[in-house]
Amino acid sequence: MAEANGPRSPAVSVRHLVRTFRTPRGTLRALDDISFDVASGTITGLIGPDGAGKTTLMRILAGIMEPDSGSLRILGRDPQTAPGLLQKSLGYMPQKFGLYEDLTVSENLDLHADLHGVPREERQTLYAPLLRMTALAPFSGRLAGKLSGGMKQKLGVACSLVHAPPLLLLDEPTVGVDPVSRRELWEILEKEVKGSSTTLFVSTAYMDEAEHFDRVVILYEGKILGEGAPEDFIRDTGGHVFLIVAPGIPARRLEPEIAKLPEVADAAGLEEGVRTVTLTPNPPPVPPSLDTRTDPVAPTFEDAFMLRLANKTAKPAEASGSSSRMGQGREISWGDTKTFSPTEGDAIAIRDLTRRFGSFTAVDRLSFSVKKGEIFGLLGANGAGKTTTFRMIAGLLLPSSGFLQIDGRDVTNGNVAALRGRLGYMSQKFSLYAQLTVLQNLVFFSSAYGMGGKRQRDRLEELLAFFDLTSFRNVSAGILPLGFRQRLALAAAIMHEPSILLLDEPTSGVDPLARREFWRIISQISFRGVSVLVTTHFMGEANACDRLAIMAQGRLVALGSPREIREGAKTPDSPDPSLEEAFIRHLNLKAETEDGEGSR
């Protein structure tokens, strides 16, 4: 795409950019001598783990933050000497986009048009294609606060596009957005870039999105770790990626063994086997005692990304200890395993569970069960009823009708009180007390579950060490980096050794590295006989679940192992669909039957 536009000056040009922050723990170099270009008319991605400096860079480009030193040119001009340049030519959508929830869709658009001085008579011609592309036209009178998560993000993009800026900066626009809405959002953006000469600079935590970009910039600890076309990254990773299968051993059990091996950059236990990335283009040295089969597979961008990071961290970081890994070589203890052996019965059983809010049915005759020691994934579009289901299981919401059983006890009427100690709950927002320190948070939550004395102290020390939070113990939770906040939230949820763990989008907004570590812990916990119910928008994570349920409009549309789900979505056109394709197919099937019912 860049070539087609000819040799124009780059849309963004950054040279030797430095930005530091003073923190209680010393000076942090958030951006450390960064130089790169974003070619005009391209989609360029900014990728890196949490705390790499992505948001800082975005904010500096948007003119919200000043760099300490270095130069910056936007559309060939220095924003400092060209007043009004940024307001006119820049659209910026921050991570938490400031939609006014009490304004309607069209009022939000009007507001942004007012802010950017778009003449009143031009507005309708500008809005029409935006509303059509985002499919928000039927909802233009609805309050923004009443939109689903995906629709909110689309409206956010529409608002940033209202003044037709030549350069659009998007900071993680798809966090917490379901795969269907994510696809739609990218279709909108790609159309916008192709149709006009808009340049898009976007940061993301989804590696599958990065594959579609023209170029990517990988940022790590404030420095650029790599820059180029995603295909080049993928090509460089050829020969590094293998699928390891051990007959009779589930991939999740095999994964920790593989991850321990030298030369292994990344190992992910998926249903079909352990996907392994090696530091050198050779198969990993799996000990023969494991009796495995190793097949080379085609790399993806995620593999390339993990390899780059591993190359970076493997060598010098060991000495500095800056890259803290959690749970390395340690096992998490789980005191009372005798109470739940994986054989006896279901941990959670749901039959015809329904929850209505007024005339709206959020969950409609839902039935499934979660076995003991199982990792059960709950998938669905934003607003499909996943969170409502979660809240009913957690005892935060009473079902309107139906039947809900936890550990063999009927809790339909909300008499969940006696069972609360067996549940661990981690909500979407990693909810912790920001003013309290890491230690105070853990002490409070475990005390609330009735822990005290030596048992509490021992467990505290164990988890602090396990999650590598020891050095943060007296730091306020509010200023922890996102990845560490997620660890703390999980630690708080498992202090009391629950037998059922409810995780509502536990990895939302977290980078692949932290996600992988997180899932390794979850997997380990499940081997202790703990049942895990998890919602996610990452299909890679869904693939690591034992079983999945897909929800749409409050109803169950598919249930089974990831393989069964994929097989259920087979068509003559696509005989071997990926899980994401299968997911979208199931949702479409549901929509079709719905239409069929409607026309009758």
Added chain:
Amino acid sequence: MNGVVMRVLRLAQKEFLALLRDKKSRMVLIVPPLVQLIVFSYAATFDLKRISYAVWNEDPGLYSRQLLARFSGSKNFKLSGEAGSPEEVKRLIDNRRVLLVLHIRNTFSREILTGKAATVEAIVDGRQSNTAMILTGYVQTIVQNYNTDLAKSLSLPPPAASLSLRAWYNPNLKSRWFIVPGIVGLLTLVVSLLVTALSIAREREDGTFDQLLVTPLTPLEIILGKTLPGFVIGFAESTAIVVVATTIFHVPLRGSIPALYLGIFLFTLSGLGVGLMISALSQTQQQGLLGSFLFLVPSIILSGFATPIANMPKIIQDLTLLNPLRYFLVILREVFLQGAGVQILLPEYGALAAIGTAALFLAGHFFQKRIG
């Protein structure tokens, strides 16, 4: 049972940490109440000092000068102009140069000497009715005193009936003695409301409320854990205010300390109950803050803090029966000035206990309704 106590204490401890670890909320809780106490106590007084007045004296005689000397000699009055015509009087009053014009006609001295009733005319700026009322009282006192002295020196018969005024409990009728105990109640209410009204709403905004609800903590335990810090902070602040009131403002504390603290306890209880009720109904901290103000303003105006309840229409008087501050002000003033003990205040204690229990009960009810 032991577990319950520990859980509640841990929750209270967490609330304390959340309030006090943050420098901003620490400042909000400590500095403004003390500053307000001092500012309000100095500023909120009904006593008038150095009232600007003008004189329009048409009388050349001795007696008008004698009378006017009593005004210019008083600390309460300050001569700030002279008038010679009705137009000048109008200008002085309209421009707010003076609050009072004393008009003495040219017949004044002559009438006194001939034994007739002489008239002094006082023209007062009625736009500030409260001030005008107090002002007239001062003028009347001076004129009356002059009258009595004059009668003595001219050996005229004294006025037929004379009034001798003796104010009990506040012999000099210092309005500060009336206001400062009221401020104790006002600030205690503000603090206990703010500590609780924002607490649940803040947890809702941060998403920690769900996290709290999934723990084995029961709604009752959560309410208890959230009221406990309010009690401690409310007690500490009222104590500080009482100390300042007695030492800096020299308001006498004549009654028993147990009677005072029983009042503070029951009043804080109802303040916290109302705060929690607001909190349980609010989704955001903004709503919590608005709700607190919606409660705070009427409860101050309808408490008898500044204007007597007896002056209000019957229906409003009945409404004030629901206002906890009303009862607490009675307790405060009677304990401070009258030296009341527990027995005499039993009706007030009873009312506060009833309001507090009802508010806490309702808070728990709204709170539980939110969960289902």
